[in-house]
Amino acid sequence: MSVRKRKWTTAKGVEKEAWVVDYADGNGTRRLKTFDKKKDADAWEAKTTVSIDEGTHVADRATVTVKEAGVYWLEDGTAAGLERTTLDQRRQHLNEHILPFLGNLRLSKLSIPVVRQFQDRLRAEPHGTKNQPCSADMIKRVTVSLGSLLADAQERGLVARNVVHDMSKGGRKRKKKTDRKPKLKAGIDIPEPSEIRLILEHSKGWHRPLIITAIFTGLRSSELRGLRWADVDLKAAELHVRQRADRYHAKKYVDEGYDPIGLPKSEAGEDRTIPLAPMVINTLREWKLKCPKGKLDLVFPNGEGNIEFHSNIVKRGLQPPQFAAGLTVPALDRNRKPKVDKEGKPIMAAKYTGLHALRHFYASWLINPKEKGGQGKDIKTVQTLMGHSSIVMTADTYGHLFPGSHNRDELAAAEKALLEA
Template sequence: MSIRKRTWKTAKGEVKEAWVFDYVDQAGKRHIKTFDKKKDATTYQTTVMGEVRDGTHTASSQSVKVKEAADKWLGTGEKNGLERSTLDQYRQHITLHINPYLGDHRLSELTAPLVREFEDRLRKGTPAPGQKEAKSRSAALVRKVLVSLGSLLGDAQERGLVARNVVRDLRSKRTRGKERRSERRQKGKLKIGVDIPTREEIKAIVGAVAGRWRPLLLTAIFTGLRASELRGLLWSDVDFDARQIHVRQRADRYNEIGAPKSEAGERVVPLPPLVLNTLREWKLSCPRRKEKKDDEGKLHLVFPTGTGNVESLGNIINRGLVPPQLAGKVSVPVVAADGTPRLDEEGKPILAAKYTGMHALRHFYASWCINRKADGGLELPPKVVQERLGHSSIVMTMDVYGHLFPRGDDGSELAEAERSLLA
């Protein structure tokens, strides 16, 4: 490996000079790279020497730009049959975040300091080259974008376009537990009456919901199925004899049917009597897909549109979840930007549904599984709660709902233990 100064004359007679770095890579192939300044050549030489020694060097001439590798990565995803919604999320990460900052960089130019700078720019909202302004990204979004960038580089590594995945090297040196704890601190713990409906609120919703939405909401409340799983549920997966539901598929945001979110998502959930009887009645009037034969309900959805097709999440929320909350007075006042309540034409406060997403009902189901029997809950062990919810690991269950489990050290139990000890 050597650095030498090169001088030449242009066609107009101007004298030019540059610094040339000449080296042989780990495969024995010779490469030449030119720099305007000697210090840049020296810095590159130091980097290359380490990479060649470790067998991780990729010459710039063999590398491609990040945006080209991104296209290849998306192509791999399509060939592997990734869901449309997942591919769309990846495209957003590339188009809105990765390409504006790193798209014109070659893969071989990506270093740990460059990736850290990219991360900081996203978090601070620093405009990318050619942009006049940009918004700061949340910590959760930054983490997802970095995961996508790492997957992109992993695909390029398998293609032989780059020898190192600097994102994974960088993140492996961090304590991921600290990142997760920091993110959880920002979100805060789920709170009863704020994120999780109270028992009284659930009673009010159950008492107010009617029509085609009643069986859907009751199933959501007392089985904890995700909205996507409810939308993709088939009658053939409802076992009335065994009193349970088999979760085998879900409907994505584009109403396309696919596998559950994870392997753990495929599960069996028991049905309480109220839900079981409600579904029996609903099956008699449930719309069927007109273009398909009945075939004992194997082709029919449990909660479809009027024509038997997949129901949209927006309709479920706006027509199914919101009205019974307003009717049952599970509501909050609508406030203006300055914090003052908004009033209608009669001067009365305008009210809105307190819970705006179906996941609130899933949270309630989790709390119902966790709570003591004395408090009206099922008092299930953490592992059973994980299985009922379809979480991929017990860690996820405890991270989200761990604070809801009985501690076993409340006042009454401490007093009983004290009396037993000193008796």
């Protein structure tokens, strides 16, 4: 590898000069890199010599654009058999957010400052089909996708560094307390027992059996929608979670040969056994007599015996009892400001917007002491019944709900025993 000055005359007779680094890359291919200043050429030569020795150097001409790398990334996900929802998320992040700002940029030109600027533009500039900036949560998700894209490109030898991963490593020291997710709160994220009683009291019609089952089993929406009668044992008072239904169950997908039924979200959640409370047993026994029949043998199908849409369950099953019971809050727009109707009156929305709130309640019901109307289960049992992939996930999500063991008398006795020993 050498640094030399190069002089030449253009077609118009103008004399020019530059500093050239002449080197062979890791594959033995001769490369030239041009700089205006010698100090820049020397600095690049020193850095590149190290990266070639480490086997991490990729020449600019050997790399591809972010758009081209994105094609490989999507193809890799398909070949790996990723779920359709995951592939759709990759495609949406790439087309809606990454390509508009970085699509034509070569991977070798990506740096931490470039990614920071990319995040700033996501936050500030309207873009995508919705023509609006990204929320803070979406920016994090898109950045993770960009890091995944670069990891795939790095394995293909198309880029030397994954700057997103480098950025996250450096960011650990800079991480602020406000970056963590707030703890789930009763009455905000988790329905209070009194609110659950109101939901049960006002829950009517077609979706009532599902709402009751969700409250007392903590199943995910996809698990409820994929639950089969064959997996419900009313005599033994238990059900088994062996499959789930994803959101791709519309006729057009089924006609394409796509199977909307798959395994539960995590390996730990597969084939877990959930005990059934008497109210659930009685409700399901009555519901089984009038449940629409279908080839999928579903417990909570639509009127034709096929998979029910999640949105229908929320709009027709979860929201109506909350409105009837007065469990409402002001509806907010995307700027977190209260919505109003044409007359200037506030528009109200159901307090709990998704079935996951009922899953949170079930976890709290497992954890709460018996004297407070709970079951007093230990954290390992909670992990098993919730189907979490690890006990760390259970602790991170619900650890603060477990009762503390601080007791002044016990502490004083322990201190006395220690000092008198």
